[in-house]
Amino acid sequence: MYIIEMRNITKEFPGIIANDDITLQLKKGEIHALLGENGAGKSTLMSVLFGLYKPEKGDIYANGEKVNITGPGDANKLGIGMVHQHFKLVHNFSVLENIILGVETTSHGVLRMNEAREKVLALSKKYDFEIDIDEEVRHITVGMQQRVEILKMLYRDNEILIFDEPTAVLTPQEIEALMQTMQDMAAEGKSILFITHKLDEIKQVADRCSVLRKGKLIGTVDVADTTKEELSEMMVGRKVMLSLDKEKAKVGDTILEVKGLTQRGKGEKNALTDISFQAKAGEILCIAGIEGNGQTDLVYALSGLRPIEAGRVFLNGADITKAKIRKRGELGMAHIPEDRHKHGLVLDYTLGYNLILQKFYTKRFQRGGFLRMKTIREFAEKLIARFDIRSGQGPITPARSMSGGNQQKIIIAREIERDTDLLIAVQPTRGLDVGAIEYIHRQLLAQRDAGKAVLMISLELEEVMNVSDRILVMYEGEIVADVNPKDVTFQELGLYMSGAKRMTTGEGKTA
Amino acid sequence: MNRDGVFNFISSILVLIAGLIIGFIILLISDASQAWPAFRTILTFGVGSARGMGDVLLQATPIIFTGLSVAFAFKTGLFNIGATGQFTFGAFVAIYIGIEFVFIPPWLRIIIMIVAAAIAGALWGAIPGLLKAYRNVHEVITCIMTNYIGMFAVNYMIINLGIFDQGRATTLPLPDSSNLPSLGMDRVFTEQIGNFTRYSNVNLGIVLAIVAAILVYIILEKTTFGYGLKACGFNSDAAKYAGISEKNKIVTSMVICGALAGIGGALTFMSGTGLSLRADNVLAPEGFMGISVAFLGLNNPIGVIFAGTLVSYLFLGGNRIQALGFSFEIMEIVVAVIIYFCAFVFLMKTFLAGKIKIGKSKKQQDIPQHDAAKEEEETE
Numbered sequence: 034m035y036i037i038e039m040r041n042i043t044k045e046f047p048g049i050i051a052n053d054d055i056t057l058q059l060k061k062g063e064i065h066a067l068l069g070e071n072g073a074g075k076s077t078l079m080s081v082l083f084g085l086y087k088p089e090k091g092d093i094y095a096n097g098e099k100v101n102i103t104g105p106g107d108a109n110k111l112g113i114g115m116v117h118q119h120f121k122l123v124h125n126f127s128v129l130e131n132i133i134l135g136v137e138t139t140s141h142g143v144l145r146m147n148e149a150r151e152k153v154l155a156l157s158k159k160y161d162f163e164i165d166i167d168e169e170v171r172h173i174t175v176g177m178q179q180r181v182e183i184l185k186m187l188y189r190d191n192e193i194l195i196f197d198e199p200t201a202v203l204t205p206q207e208i209e210a211l212m213q214t215m216q217d218m219a220a221e222g223k224s225i226l227f228i229t230h231k232l233d234e235i236k237q238v239a240d241r242c243s244v245l246r247k248g249k250l251i252g253t254v255d256v257a258d259t260t261k262e263e264l265s266e267m268m269v270g271r272k273v274m275l276s277l278d279k280e281k282a283k284v285g286d287t288i289l290e291v292k293g294l295t296q297r298g299k300g301e302k303n304a305l306t307d308i309s310f311q312a313k314a315g316e317i318l319c320i321a322g323i324e325g326n327g328q329t330d331l332v333y334a335l336s337g338l339r340p341i342e343a344g345r346v347f348l349n350g351a352d353i354t355k356a357k358i359r360k361r362g363e364l365g366m367a368h369i370p371e372d373r374h375k376h377g378l379v380l381d382y383t384l385g386y387n388l389i390l391q392k393f394y395t396k397r398f399q400r401g402g403f404l405r406m407k408t409i410r411e412f413a414e415k416l417i418a419r420f421d422i423r424s425g426q427g428p429i430t431p432a433r434s435m436s437g438g439n440q441q442k443i444i445i446a447r448e449i450e451r452d453t454d455l456l457i458a459v460q461p462t463r464g465l466d467v468g469a470i471e472y473i474h475r476q477l478l479a480q481r482d483a484g485k486a487v488l489m490i491s492l493e494l495e496e497v498m499n500v501s502d503r504i505l506v507m508y509e510g511e512i513v514a515d516v517n518p519k520d521v522t523f524q525e526l527g528l529y530m531s532g533a534k535r536m537t538t539g540e541g542k543t544a
Numbered sequence: 545m546n547r548d549g550v551f552n553f554i555s556s557i558l559v560l561i562a563g564l565i566i567g568f569i570i571l572l573i574s575d576a577s578q579a580w581p582a583f584r585t586i587l588t589f590g591v592g593s594a595r596g597m598g599d600v601l602l603q604a605t606p607i608i609f610t611g612l613s614v615a616f617a618f619k620t621g622l623f624n625i626g627a628t629g630q631f632t633f634g635a636f637v638a639i640y641i642g643i644e645f646v647f648i649p650p651w652l653r654i655i656i657m658i659v660a661a662a663i664a665g666a667l668w669g670a671i672p673g674l675l676k677a678y679r680n681v682h683e684v685i686t687c688i689m690t691n692y693i694g695m696f697a698v699n700y701m702i703i704n705l706g707i708f709d710q711g712r713a714t715t716l717p718l719p720d721s722s723n724l725p726s727l728g729m730d731r732v733f734t735e736q737i738g739n740f741t742r743y744s745n746v747n748l749g750i751v752l753a754i755v756a757a758i759l760v761y762i763i764l765e766k767t768t769f770g771y772g773l774k775a776c777g778f779n780s781d782a783a784k785y786a787g788i789s790e791k792n793k794i795v796t797s798m799v800i801c802g803a804l805a806g807i808g809g810a811l812t813f814m815s816g817t818g819l820s821l822r823a824d825n826v827l828a829p830e831g832f833m834g835i836s837v838a839f840l841g842l843n844n845p846i847g848v849i850f851a852g853t854l855v856s857y858l859f860l861g862g863n864r865i866q867a868l869g870f871s872f873e874i875m876e877i878v879v880a881v882i883i884y885f886c887a888f889v890f891l892m893k894t895f896l897a898g899k900i901k902i903g904k905s906k907k908q909q910d911i912p913q914h915d916a917a918k919e920e921e922e923t924e
Contacts, residue, residue, distance in 0.1 A: 338785065359787030368785070376785040381778040386771070390786040399768045406766075 034097050036061045036224050037082070037113070037193055042091035044077055051077040052088065055250045057243055059193065064215060064225045066235040066256070068268050069245035070438075070466035075228055078245070079195060083108045083115070114191030116182040118198045124171040128181050129153055131170055132188050149188075156187045160214050175324070176207035183214065194218065195226045200234060201463070204323045205494055205527045212238050230466045232261040233495070244268050269468040279478055282502040285314030288365075288454050288486035289335070294344035296330050298510070304330040305510045308344070312455065317477060317487040319501030319518075321494065323530050327510035328490045329371060332459050335488075336368045337361050338376075349454060362391050365454040369444055369461050371490070377444040378432050385413035385428030388447050420446035421472075438469045449476055456480050459490045474500050494523055508532045552842050555892040560854075563885030567878040571865075574874050582865040586878070589861035598733025598744025600857045602815060605749035606631070608852035609808025610834025612753075612760050613669075613801040615843040619764055620797035621777035626672055626687030627805040628831025629694030633668045634661035634806025635813050635821050635828075636698045639715050642722030642814070643707050650721040657722065658752075658810050665806015666799045668694055673798025677791035683798070691827055702823040714820035715813075723816040724748040749811040753849070756804060760845040763800075773797055805831065836883045839890070858882055 037059045044052040052074045059065050069075045080086045082093065084102035093100055095111050102108055122131050133149045150166070157164050162180045170178060179199060186194050196215070200208045215238055219225055227239060235242055235256060243253040244267040251267045266272055289312040298304035305327050312318045322328055333339035335346060337358040345354045348364050356364065370376035378387050389398050389409055398405055398412075413428035422442045424430035432440060441461070448456060458477060462470040477500060481487050491497050497504055498518050506514040506529040513535035516526075528534040567586075571579040590600045610627040617624035638657040645653060672686035702708050702715055709716045724747040733744035764770040775783040776793045783790055808830065813821055837855055841847030862879040866872060 336785075337787075357787065357789075358784070362787055370785055375779075375781045377782065379775050379779045379782045382775070390775070390782070393771050394768050402767050402769060404766060404768055404771060 035059055035094070036096060037111075038094040038097075039078070039082060040092050040094060042078065042081055042088045042093075044074075044081055044086055044088045050248050052081065053248045054090070055245070055248075057250070058253070059224050059226060060241075061224050062219055062222045063240040064219050064227055064238050066239035066242040067226055067228045067245070068230070068232075068235065068242055068264060070230075070268060070468055073245040073268075074248040075245055077248075079115070079197070079226075079228070082113065082195075109189070109191075112190065112192035113195065114186030114189060114193070115195040116179065116186065116197065116199055118201060120178050120182055122170045122178055122181060125169055127169055128164060128166040128173070128177075128184075131181055132166075132184050136189060153184060153188060156184055160187075160217055162214075176203050176210070179203070179207075179211070180214075187218075191223075193224050193226070195228070197228045198230070199227075200229065200231060204530065205523065206531065208234070230470075232264050232467070235264065236261060246270055265467050268466070280482070282317070282481065283315045283484075284502075285484060287311045288314050288349060289488065290347040291335070292345045292347075294331070294334055294341065294346065296334055296339070296342050296510075298330070303510050305334065308510075308512055310505055310512065310515070312486040312488045314454065314484050314486050315481060316502040317481050317489055317500055319497045319504045320488070320490045320507055321497045321504055321526060321530060322492070322507035324492055326507045326530075328459070328507055330510070331507070332368075332371065332457060332490060335457060336366070336370075359391070362451070362453070367448040367451045367453040367456045369448050369456070369458040371459040371463075373437075373440055373444055378440060380431075380433040382432055383428060384417070384422065384424055384430045384432055384435070384443060385409050387432050387443050388413050388416055388428075388450075390447065391451065416446045416450060420449075420476075422446060438465050441465060441469070441473075445473055445476060449480060453485070455486045455488065457488045457490075460492060461489065462491075462493070462496060470496075494526055497526070498523065506530055508535070551893050551896055552844075552847070552889075555889050555896055556840065556842070558896075559885050559889045559892050560882070562888075563882035566885065567882045570874070570878050570881060571870070574870060575868075578868045578870070582868050582870055585864045585868070586858060586861035589864050590857040593735040594733045595735035595742055595744040596860065598729065598746035600853060600860055601733075601750040602744065602746045602817075603860060604852040604856035605753045605815075606808045606812040606830045607833045607837050607855055608750075608753040608849055609756065609811065610805050610830050611837030611841060611848040611852050612757055612834075612845055613804040613808070614834045614838035615841065615845060615848050616760055616764075616804065617797060617801045618838060618843045619770075619777045620773050620793055621780060622673075622676070622683050622794065622797060622801075624669070624672075624687060624798065624801045624805075625684050625835065626669065626690050626831070627801070627808075627834045628827045628829075629687070629691040630665035630668045630802040630805035631809035631812075631831045632698050632821070632828050633694050633809070634665035635809030636701060636715075637661050637664040637806075638810030639718060639813055639821055640701075640705065640707055642718045643716055646719055646721070653722060654724065654814070657814065658807055661806040661810030662803040663806070665802040665804070665809065667802065669798040669800075669802020669805070670795060673795040676798075677794040691831070695825065695827055698821070699823045699825070702821065708823065709820065712820065713824060714822045717818065717820060718814065718816075720816065722814065724811065724814045727751070745815050745817045747815055749815065752807070752811065753852070756807070757845040757849050760804070764845065769796075805834070808834075833883075840883070842889065842893075855883060 035058045039055065039057040042052050042055045043050065055078060057078065067075055077086065081088050082102070084104040084107050093102055100111060102111070123134065126134070129146065129150060132153055138145045138149055153166055157166065162184070164177055164180055170181060199211060203211060212234065215225055215227070229235060239256045241253055242256050242259070242264065244251040244264065246268060292309050294305055294308040295303060296305040308331060320328055320331070330339070334341050337356065341354050345352060347353065348361065348366060351364055353361050353364060374380060379390065389412065392398055393404065398408055410428050416422070417424070417427060420442050423439050424435055432443065445461065461477070462473050465473070477487050477489065489500065501518055504516050504518055504521070504526070505512050506526065508530060509532065514529040515536065568579065568583050571582050590596050610631055613627045613630065614624050638661040641657045641660055642653065648656065668690060671690050672683045675681040675686050676683045707716050726747045729746045730743040733746050735742045764774060772783070772788045773793050775786065775788055776790050780790055812830065813819055833855060837848055837851045840854065841851035858879045862875040865875055
C-alpha cells in the first residue's frame with residue numbers, strides 16, 4: 034500500500050504529451066527522489082498532484098483509495114505540502130505569522146497566537162531548527178527562510194512533503210542540515226518527494242528514485258543499488274561525464290588585473306574591500322563564496338554595470354576603470370550575467386535578436402542604419418546549430434517562450450561567439466540539469482584551452498572544484514583565500530566561505 | 545495575420561462593443577426617447593456621406609500624430625503625457641510663420657511651417673527627455689509641467705507677437721496660401737444637399753499622417769536605432785548590460801515624439817476650416833486623445849492610423865447628437881466612455897490570451913519541443 038500513488042497519469046498539451054503514462058508510488062516514510070532534466074515533465078506531474086491540471090488519463094490513490102483532487106485545497110486536505118523553489122513568504126511578516134498564514138487560530142475574529150506559538154516552538158525544537166520565530170522574514174537568511182517553509186508544512190500536519198529543488202540556494206553547511214532534517218522527518222514517518230538534479234544528494238538521502246525523461250517514466254530504482262553514472266544516464270539518455278577530463282592549464286599572460294578595488298555597500302560595511310587579483314590566459318579562475326558576499330558587486334564593477342569608486346581594473350594592459358560597457362566589450366570582455374532575465378535577455382525580442390544584443394550596430398549586422406535581417410537570420414541559425422539551442426521556430430522564436438536551459442544557451446552562445454580574451458561567467462549553470470551543465474562546462478573549458486581567461490563566479494562547490502584551475506574565496510567583500518582545487522578539500526573551502534578561516538594577507542595576495 | 549495579431553484585433557473589437565453598450569445606456573438614462581436616434585447618429589454619421597468620411601480623415605490627422613507620439617514613447621518605456629505641450633508649441637510656430645512670412649513662396653512656406661513645427665515640438669519634448677536621462681526626474685511629472693508652461697508661454701506669445709485676433713481671442717486666421725493643399729480630395733469627399741454641394745476640408749494632412757506612421761514603423765522595426773530603442777523599452781537592465789546608452793535613447797525618443805506631436809499641431813491649423821489656436825487657459829485635448837489613440841492602436845504605428853480614425857469618427861458623430869437635444873457634455877461622456885473602454889484592450893487581450901493559452905504556455909515552458917527539433921538537427 035502506498036500513501037500516494039499516481040497511476041498511469043497521462044497529461045497532454047496541444048501537440049505534446051507532457052506526462053505519458055507515468056506511475057509514481059510513494060511509500061510511507063520514504064524519501065523518494067524525482068529526477069529529470071528541465072522539461073522532463075516533473076512540474077507537470079506535481080501540478081497534477083496538486084490538482085492544477087486535470088490529467089487525460091490516470092488516477093490518484095491515497096492509502097489505496099481513489100481520490101479526486103481538483104485543486105490545491107483538496108491536496109492540502111490529503112496532507113500534501115510543498116516547498117517551492119522560490120519561497121512563498123510574506124517578507125514583512127514574522128516567521129510565526131508566515132507559518133500560520135491561512136490557518137490562523139482566532140476567537141471572535143481576534144488572532145490567538147499562543148497555541149500556535151507553542152506548536153511552532155515545539156516543532157522547531159524537535160527538528161533542531163534554531164529559528165527566532167519573531168524575527169521578520171526579510172531579516173533572516175535564505176536557509177532560515179526555507180526552514181520557515183518546512184515549518185509551514187509541519188504546522189499543517191502535512192504527511193506528504195514535496196521539496197522542489199531545495200538545495201539550489203543553500204550553502205554546503207545548510208545543505209547538510211537540510212539533508213539531516215529530511216532524514217529525521219522520514220524517520221518520523223513523513224513521506225518525502227524530493228525533486229532535484231543533484232545526484233550526490235539523491236545518493237545521500239533518497240531511498241528510491243524515479244527518473245523522468247521527455248514525459249516518460251524511465252524507471253524507479255533503489256538508490257542503494259544504482260550508481261550516479263547510471264542515474265545520469267537514465268536521466269539524459271546517454272552517458273554523461275560527471276567529472277571533466279581536463280588537461281593541465283597552459284597559463285599565459287595576464288588578461289585581467291584588478292588592483293585595490295573597493296566599493297561602498299548599502300550599510301556601513303563596504304561591499305568590496307581592497308580586492309586585488311589577476312586572471313591569466315588559459316586558466317579558469319573561480320570565485321567561490323556564499324551568495325551575497327560581494328560577488329555581484331565585483332561583477333558589476335568589472336563589467337561596468339556599476340561605476341568603480343576606488344581601485345583600478347586593467348584588461349590586456351589597458352586601464353578600463355572608467356570605460357563604458359560597450360568599450361569594455363570591444364576591448365575583449367564578454368559576460369554571462371548572473372540573472373538571465375534581468376540582464377541577459379530581452380525576453381520580448383526573438384532568439385535571433387537576442388543573439389546580436391551587443392553587435393547589432395556593427396557593420397556586419399547593419400547597412401546605413403538598417404538591420405540586415407538576412408544576415409541576422411543566418412547568424413542565428415549558425416549559432417542555433419552550433420550550440421544546439423532548441424526552440425519552436427528557430428531565429429524568430431520569442432525568447433520568452435523558451436525553456437530556462439535554452440534561454441541560458443542563447444546567452445552562452447552569444448558570449449562565447451564574441452570570442453573575447455576574457456569571459457566572465459556568473460553562475461552559468463544555475464538551475465540547469467546535468468546534461469546542460471556538462472555542456473556549459475565543456476564550453477568554458479574549450480575557451481580556456483583556446484587561450485582565453487575565464488573568470489567564473491559560482492555558488493556551487495562541486496562546480497568550483499570540478500571546473501576551476503584556481504579558486505579565490507570571497508567572504509564579506511574580501512578575498513580570504515587563493516587556493517588550488519587540488520590542494521583543498523570541500524570542508525576547508527566551506528570554512529573559508531563561512532568566514533571561519535582565512536589565509537594570511539600575504540598568502541592571499543600572491544600566487 | 546499571426547496569432548498575436550488575431551488576439552489584438554479581436555480584443556479591440558470586443559472592448560469597442562462593450563464601450564458602445566455602456567455609451568448607449570448613458571444615452572438611455574439621459575433621454576430615453578432620443579437615445580436610439582442619437583446612438584444611430586454616432587454610429588452612422590461618418591459613413592453617411594462622402595463628406596462625412598472626408599471630415600473623419602481630417603479630424604483624425606492631429607490625433608494620429610499625437611497617437612504616434614505617445615506610442616513611440618511607449619516603445620522606449622516612456623509615457624509621453626506631454627504631447628499636448630509639444631502639439632501647442634508646434635502649432636504656434638507654424639501659425640506664426642504662416643502669418644508673418646508670407647513673402648516666402650507658398651509651397652516652400654508650407655514645408656518650412658511643418659519643419660519648424662517639428663523642431664519646436666522636438667525641443668519641447670527634449671526637456672522632459674533630458675531631465676529623465678540626466679537627472680532621473682520622472683517624465684510624467686515634467687511632461688505635465690511642460691504642458692502648462694507651453695500653454696501659457698504660447699498664450700503670451702500669441703498676444704504679444706502681433707498675431708492676436710482680439711475679437712475671437714485666438715490667433716489671426718492663416719492666409720489661404722499657408723493652408724495645406726487638398727490634392728483634389730475635396731472633390732471626392734462631397735455631400736449633395738439639394739442643389740448645393742458641400743465639400744470636405746480633407747487635405748494633405750491625412751497623407752502625411754499615414755506616411756509618418758509608416759516611417760515610425762520602419763524606424764522601430766527595421767533600423768538599428770529602433771532595435772536599441774525597443775531594447776531599452778522592453779528591458780532597460782539588459783540594454784544597459786549590452787552597452788546600449790539608455791540616456792541617449794531616452795532623449796532621442798522624446799525628441800522624435802515631440803516632433804511628431806509638433807507636426808500634428810501644425811497640420812491641425814493648416815486645414816482652412818477657420819480653426820485658430822486659442823489663447824485661453826485650456827490644454828489642447830488632442831495631446832491627451834493621443835494617449836487613447838495609442839492604447840487603442842496597441843502602440844503599433846499602423847494600429848494608430850485605425851485607432852485615430854475610429855476616435856475621430858465617434859467624435860464627429862457625437863457632435864451631431866446635440867441637434868437631438870443632448871448637451872455637449874453628454875456627448876463627450878458617451879464618446880469618452882467608448883474610448884475609455886477601448887483602453888481596456890490590453891486587459892481584454894491578456895484575458896483572452898489567458899483563457900486560451902494556459903495549456904499552451906505551460907507546454908512551452910515545461911516541454912520545449914525537443915524531439916522534433918532535436919531529430920531534425922541530428923539528421924542534418
